[in-house]
Every structure is written in structure tokens, then in C-alpha cells.
Amino acid sequence: MNTQARGVGRTIWVATRAMALLTLALGVGYTLLITGIGQLALPAQANGSIVTNQDGDPVGSALIGQSFTDEDGNPLPEYFQPRPSAAGDGYDGGASSGSNYGPENEDLIAAITERKAQVAEFNGVTEDEVPVDAVTASSSGLDPHISPEYAAIQIDRIADARGIPAEQLRELVAAHTQGPDAGYLGESRVNVLELNIAVDELEG
Amino acid sequence: MTWVYALLALATVAIILGVLYRPLGDYMAWVYTSRKDWKVERGIYKVIGVDSKTEQTWQAYLRSVLAFSAIGLLIVYGLQRLQQWLPYSLGLPAPSEHLSFNTAASFVGNTNWQSYSPELTVGYTVQFAGLAVQNFVSGAVGIAVAIALVRGFAYRRSGTIGNFWVDLIRGTLRILLPIAVIGAIVLMIGGVIQNFNGFTTVTTLTGATQTIPGGPVASQEVIKLLGTNGGGFFNANSSHPFENPTAWTNVFQVLLMLVIPFSLPRTFGRIVGDNRQGYAILSVMAILYVASFSILTALESAGMGTAPELAGGAMEGKEQRFGILGSTLFATTSTGTSTGAVNSMHDSYTALGGMMPMLNMMLGEVTPGGVGSGIYAILILAVIAVFISGLLIGRTPEYLGKKIGPREIKLAALYILVMPTLVLAGTAMSFAIPGIREDVENTSIWNPGIHGMSEVLYAFTSAANNNGSAFAGLTANTPWLNTALGVVILLGRFVPIVFVLALAGSLAAQDKVPTTSGTLPTHRPMFIGLLTVVTILVTALTFFPVLALGPLAEGLM
Numbered sequence: 001m002n003t004q005a006r007g008v009g010r011t012i013w014v015a016t017r018a019m020a021l022l023t024l025a026l027g028v029g030y031t032l033l034i035t036g037i038g039q040l041a042l043p044a045q046a047n048g049s050i051v052t053n054q055d056g057d058p059v060g061s062a063l064i065g066q067s068f069t070d071e072d073g074n075p076l077p078e079y080f081q082p083r084p085s086a087a088g089d090g091y092d093g094g095a096s097s098g099s100n101y102g103p104e105n106e107d108l109i110a111a112i113t114e115r116k117a118q119v120a121e122f123n124g125v126t127e128d129e130v131p132v133d134a135v136t137a138s139s140s141g142l143d144p145h146i147s148p149e150y151a152a153i154q155i156d157r158i159a160d161a162r163g164i165p166a167e168q169l170r171e172l173v174a175a176h177t178q179g180p181d182a183g184y185l186g187e188s189r190v191n192v193l194e195l196n197i198a199v200d201e202l203e204g
Numbered sequence: 205m206t207w208v209y210a211l212l213a214l215a216t217v218a219i220i221l222g223v224l225y226r227p228l229g230d231y232m233a234w235v236y237t238s239r240k241d242w243k244v245e246r247g248i249y250k251v252i253g254v255d256s257k258t259e260q261t262w263q264a265y266l267r268s269v270l271a272f273s274a275i276g277l278l279i280v281y282g283l284q285r286l287q288q289w290l291p292y293s294l295g296l297p298a299p300s301e302h303l304s305f306n307t308a309a310s311f312v313g314n315t316n317w318q319s320y321s322p323e324l325t326v327g328y329t330v331q332f333a334g335l336a337v338q339n340f341v342s343g344a345v346g347i348a349v350a351i352a353l354v355r356g357f358a359y360r361r362s363g364t365i366g367n368f369w370v371d372l373i374r375g376t377l378r379i380l381l382p383i384a385v386i387g388a389i390v391l392m393i394g395g396v397i398q399n400f401n402g403f404t405t406v407t408t409l410t411g412a413t414q415t416i417p418g419g420p421v422a423s424q425e426v427i428k429l430l431g432t433n434g435g436g437f438f439n440a441n442s443s444h445p446f447e448n449p450t451a452w453t454n455v456f457q458v459l460l461m462l463v464i465p466f467s468l469p470r471t472f473g474r475i476v477g478d479n480r481q482g483y484a485i486l487s488v489m490a491i492l493y494v495a496s497f498s499i500l501t502a503l504e505s506a507g508m509g510t511a512p513e514l515a516g517g518a519m520e521g522k523e524q525r526f527g528i529l530g531s532t533l534f535a536t537t538s539t540g541t542s543t544g545a546v547n548s549m550h551d552s553y554t555a556l557g558g559m560m561p562m563l564n565m566m567l568g569e570v571t572p573g574g575v576g577s578g579i580y581a582i583l584i585l586a587v588i589a590v591f592i593s594g595l596l597i598g599r600t601p602e603y604l605g606k607k608i609g610p611r612e613i614k615l616a617a618l619y620i621l622v623m624p625t626l627v628l629a630g631t632a633m634s635f636a637i638p639g640i641r642e643d644v645e646n647t648s649i650w651n652p653g654i655h656g657m658s659e660v661l662y663a664f665t666s667a668a669n670n671n672g673s674a675f676a677g678l679t680a681n682t683p684w685l686n687t688a689l690g691v692v693i694l695l696g697r698f699v700p701i702v703f704v705l706a707l708a709g710s711l712a713a714q715d716k717v718p719t720t721s722g723t724l725p726t727h728r729p730m731f732i733g734l735l736t737v738v739t740i741l742v743t744a745l746t747f748f749p750v751l752a753l754g755p756l757a758e759g760l761m
Binding site for chain 2 (some may be wrong): 008017027039045047061063064067071079087093097098108112113130132133138142143145181182184193200
């Protein structure tokens with residue numbers, strides 16, 4: 001019994017030292033090594049792919065979607081609108097989240113019905129022309145992209161609001177449409193923030 | 205067109221894993237069989253007080269696993285409870301006792317179930333000094349236990365099954381760490397962040413303000429996947445653009461999750477001295493993986509259900525850059541490997557689609573399973589398969605030259621019983637005990653009706669299988685669910701390990717019996733088929749009734 005107890009005590013002492021050593025190596029050493037590499041070799045990515053406006057001020061991250069609404073939360077007609085978001089009050093970078101609504105959830109069904117009507121009316125299209133990404137919340141609530149189809153139905157509305165030719169916007173959307181990675185991975189998409197910065201630059 | 209893309213994505217993954225299978229599998233076999241220690245390892249053994257040349261009995265090996273994990277549990281619990289005094293804590297207070305226990309159990313048990321929203325709960329120090337460290341070592345523990353079992357098959361008349369401390373240190377230093385460093389750099393190239401900036405506020409294009417999160421993400425992200433852990437730095441996990449910025453990083457993450465579990469069959473074949481045995485195990489894993497991916501992709505692409513049909517597709521809870529295919533590929537991988545990371549919200553999947561991640565877990569995590577745990581789980585099933593075929597042809601069952609006698613089959617059977625017992629008992633208690641039932645129904649469940657029952661079933665399936673993914677609408681941060689799930693995670697991790705190591709000990713002690721004409725060959729297509737069927741039957745029979753109450757009822761009604 002005594003040797004047994006000594007064995008257990010010794011094992012715990014070995015375990016404690018092993019865990020302390022591994023915490024130093026893997027928790028501190030490894031984290032600092034990767035941070036050093038990131039900050040020295042890949043500073044733009046490591047610090048969040050921050051994008052700037054025409055004045056050079058940071059306005060967000062190329063990877064994180066943001067809202068284009070007025071103070072009351074109404075969508076601004078002169079900007080391309082992103083997908084619905086379940087992160088906080090919408091695109092809250094401190095509270096990433098999906099809606100987690102199940103496929104039969106009444107609240108989700110009501111929300112999709114309402115979004116469909118709103119998007120159709122806002123853009124002057126029929127409900128059948130509203131693409132799926134326009135009425136569904138993303139997984140992160142921070143999805144920076146929309147489908148090229150959703151961008152397309154917003155062009156006329158933005159052209160009207162800004163008084164610029166729709167053709168010019170169409171070219172801009174085409175230039176900002178990114179195909180699947182390597183030609184076959186993922187979906188075609190348009191980065192909403194980068195596109196809206198480009199739209200602002202059109203007007204100088 | 206969907207299927208062309210699905211096939212191309214699958215082919216990409218298969219080709220890369222196929223190229224790595226032999227070199228990585230052989231390398232890992234060398235890591236665990238080499239007689240030579242590295243210089244830095246000799247230093248470590250000196251500091252921790254271990255003689256690397258002495259092997260342990262299965263009891264001593266088990267004692268070391270348990271002691272090491274218990275210390276880990278205490279450290280992760282302590283770090284959280286002391287959070288307000290730690291540096292880089294972003295001003296966050298200590299999480300509650302029951303949440304800290306749940307998180308500690310979850311990360312030590314290679315589960316990474318998260319009852320909390322990381323952005324709002326844990327600062328950087330808890331993340332990198334507590335959680336990321338466990339991501340490494342809990343993975344290394346899993347591989348160590350698997351290697352001990354493989355040694356049981358390879359050794360003859362041996363009282364020992366290896367040295368846990370050597371297996372732990374070598375697995376960490378020689379396998380996980382080098383791949384993690386390379387992987388972290390690749391992820392950063394793709395846009396994953398790595399800084400200590402905290403939350404920064406920017407003025408957006410419209411003049412509003414937005415919070416941009418920071419943190420040492422890449423270093424933790426890579427080991428979260430490589431060690432099949434799954435705990436996200438952010439609440440949205442691998443759907444957060446700072447964790448998984450683009451479609452190619454998504455495939456890279458899938459590869460990180462699969463590379464070790466799919467190469468371990470080679471390591472196994474190598475150590476037992478017959479590579480064909482490794483290919484047989486690999487085949488079973490691959491068949492089930494491809495089947496599961498195909499079914500899930502078909503179900504999500506079809507998009508059945510009121511909300512998806514109204515919206516025009518099952519894109520609720522999915523990211524535009526991944527689309528449906530990138531989401532189903534990730535979900536199949538994550539729940540088939542015991543990782544539990546998500547790049548889409550499983551709670552919002554179609555009813556039958558949401559059942560597939562659950563089924564992947566209910567198979568006992570063998571498609572291809574977690575690092576180490578996948579291969580030991582499927583070897584247990586192989587023992588059962590050999591036993592069943594032995595009964596059918598009336599011969600003493602043998603596997604790899606070892607007799608499967610009463611003791612071996614009892615240990616295998618006990619192993620198999622643990623997981624379903626925990627899943628079903630945990631789910632049943634949540635709905636049967638007065639007081640708890642009301643708490644679960646009123647506080648925890650997010651989606652009303654049948655789907656809510658699926659949320660609870662998913663949670664206990666995830667915990668018992670050390671997966672960690674969730675139907676994330678469930679509010680698990682309650683005293684009952686934190687405690688119950690934490691206990692289920694610990695039992696679901698360590699009770700099977702007891703049986704695996706006991707089996708390793710009993711196999712190692714045997715001599716090898718010579719192969720005769722009556723020996724069932726375990727590398728032929730017939731055995732591959734048999735093992736596949738046994739794997740499915742063991743699951744389907746156990747879980748069919750409860751699935752009929754949840755996803756089947758919702759999807760077929």
C-alpha cells in the first residue's frame with residue numbers, strides 16, 4: 001500500500017513538472033514564435049487585413065462585413081447591402097454568431113418572409129428575383145461577401161440614389177467579383193466593403 | 205454541377221492525404237519506435253524526472269495518463285478562476301465555477317465543447333496558456349494511448365506497453381509542433397490574425413463604429429484542427445473570417461483535421477509489421493467518410509424544410525465564400541474526426557442534414573476519428589468483428605496473431621457500451637428529472653418542439669464522443685448542462701481509455717499464435733465489408749429509437 005501510494009505521488013509530481021514545462025514551451029514559446037513570424041513577415045494579415053478609404057483612414061477589415069445603415073438601422077440606398085446578420089445588433093465584431101434557427105422555426109420563417117418582401121421592394125425587383133444569400137443570416141454574422149446575383153439586383157437602386165450610370169456600377173461589380181478559389185473551391189462572391197469603397201471613389 | 209465540384213473538392217483532399225499517407229504514417233511509426241532520444245528530449249526527461257528507457261505496465265501507463273490529465277484539468281480550471289489577475293485578459297472577469305469546470309474538462313478531454321462565447325468570456329492568457337496547450341497535449345495523449353494499443357498487438361509475452369511520458373513528449377515535439385508551425389504560417393498567409401491588439405474600434409464607411417477583434421488566433425487555430433480539438437478562438441469558430449478567411453483555407457483546415465487520423469492506419473500497419481492491415485482499416489474509414497459526405501451534401505443541396513424552401517436554399521447559417529459544399533465538407537470532417545469545429549451552424553441545417561453530423565459522432569468517431577482515438581476505436585470494433593466472425597465459423601477468434609479470449613472481448617464490449625450509455629442517460633435525465641426538465645426546456649433549448657430535443661441529444665452525443673460541435677442554439681451555460689456535459693466528457697474520454705490500455709496490457713502479455721488455414725484474413729475486402737457493417741450496426745441499433753424522436757421525426761413529418 002505504501003509503495004502504491006508513493007508511486008501515485010511520484011507520478012503526480014512528474015505530471016506537474018511535465019505540464020509546467022509544456023505550458024511554457026507550447027503556451028508561451030510557441031505563441032510568441034508564431035506572433036513574431038506574423039508581425040514581421042505577414043503584418044497586414046496578422047493585424048486583421050485592415051482596409052482604408054480614399055483619405056487613408058481605416059474603415060474596417062476586408063474580412064469582416066459591416067452594416068450600411070443609417071442611425072435608425074434602415075439600409076442606405078446608396079450602398080450595396082450585405083447579408084442579414086445575427087451578430088449582436090448586426091455585424092458586431094465583438095459578438096460573432098449565427099441565428100441558430102432550425103429549418104422549421106416559426107421566427108425564421110417569418111424573418112425570411114419579411115426580408116424577401118423588404119429586399120424586393122427596396123431594390124424594385126420581384127420576390128422571385130431575390131437570391132438566397134439576401135434573406136439568410138450567415139454563420140459568423142460577419143460574412144463580408146454577397147453573391148454576384150445579390151449585387152446585381154442592387155445596381156439600379158444605387159445608380160438612382162447616386163445619380164451615376166448603372167453601366168459604370170456593373171463594371172465595378174464585375175471587377176470586384178471573385179470566382180471560386182483555384183476555380184473550383186467555394187462560391188463566387190463580392191466583397192461588400194471593398195465594393196462600397198470603390199463606389200465612393202467613383203464620385204471622388 | 206454541384207456534384208462535379210463535390211467530386212473535385214473530395215479528389216483534392218484524397219490526393220493530398222494519399223500522398224502523405226506513407227511518409228507521415230511511417231514517420232509517426234518511427235517516432236514511437238525509435239530507441240534514440242533527441243537532445244532536447246533528454247533535457248526534458250531530466251527536468252521532469254523520467255527514465256526514457258524504462259517501459260511501463262499498462263497500469264502504470266494508465267496512472268500517468270490520468271495524473272497528467274488531472275493536473276491539466278486543475279491548471280485550466282485555475283487559470284480561468286484567476287482570470288481577472290492575468291495579463292491580456294481584456295478586462296474580463298473569471299467565469300463561474302461550473303463553466304470553468306466544463307471548459308477545463310472539455311479541453312483536457314480533447315472535446316472543446318464551448319458553453320461560452322469566447323469573445324465575451326476568455327482573455328488571451330487563458331486561451332494561449334490554458335486552452336491552446338491542452339489542444340496540443342490532449343491530442344498527444346490520444347495518439348499515445350492508440351500507440352500503446354498497437355504495441356499490444358505487436359509485442360510478445362511483454363509485461364509493458366511503452367512509456368507514456370516518452371510517447372507524450374515525442375508526439376508533441378516531433379509530430380504536432382512542427383506541423384503546427386508550418387500550418388500557422390499558411391493560415392496567416394490566408395488572412396488569419398496573430399496579434400495581441402485587443403478589440404479596436406474603427407469608424408466605418410457610413411460613419412458608424414465597429415469593433416474589430418484581435419488575438420493570437422493562428423497559433424491556436426492550427427492546433428485546434430490538427431489535434432482534432434475544435435474549440436474556436438471566436439464564438440463563430442471556423443466560420444469567423446479571422447479564423448477561416450477563404451475557401452482555400454477551408455480546405456486546408458479540412459486537411460489539418462484529417463491528416464493524422466487518416467495516416468495512423470499506416471503507423472499501425474507498420475508497427476504490427478503488416479501494411480496491408482493498415483490499408484484495410486483505412487478503407488473502412490474512407491468508405492464511411494465518403495458515404496457520409498455524399499449523403500450530407502445531397503441533403504443540404506436539396507434544401508428540404510419550410511425555411512430553406514422559402515429562402516430558396518439551405519444558406520441560413522452558412523458563409524457565402526464556402527457555400528453549401530464547403531460547409532458539408534467541413535461538417536463531415538469535423539464530426540467524423542472528433543474535432544467539433546464548425547464553419548456553418550449545424551442547428552440551422554435541414555432536419556435530416558443535421559442528423560448526419562450526429563450520426564458521424566454516434567459511429568463512435570471512426571470516420572476517421574480523432575487523433576489516436578479514431579484508430580483505437582476502430583481497432584476495438586475490429587476485435588468485435590473478428591469475434592462475431594469467429595462465432596459464425598466456430599473457431600477461436602484471432603486478430604493479428606492474438607487470441608481474442610473472454611477477457612479481451614469483455615474489455616471491447618465494455619468499451620462499446622460506455623458511449624451510448626452516456627449519450628442516452630444524459631439526454632434522458634435532462635428531460636426526466638423534475639426541475640432539470642423545466643430548466644432545460646425554458647432556459648437551454650432555443651428552437652421549440654422536436655428540434656429542441658435534437659439540440660439536447662446533439663449536446664450529449666458531442667460530449668460523450670469528445671467531439672465538441674453543437675446545435676449551437678442550445679444555451680449550455682447553465683449549472684445542469686455545464687456539470688452534466690463536463691462529467692460526460694470526462695467519462696467519455698477516460699473510461700474508454702482504461703479499457704483500451706487494459707486490452708493493450710492483456711494483448712501484449714500473449715505470445716503470437718501461428719497463422720493457419722483457418723485464420724480469418726483481416727486485410728481482405730471481406731473483412732473490410734464485415735468491419736464496415738459491424739460499425740454501422742453497433743450504432744444504428746443503439747441510436748435508431750432516439751433519432752426517430754428527433755431529426756427523423758422533424759425531417760420526415
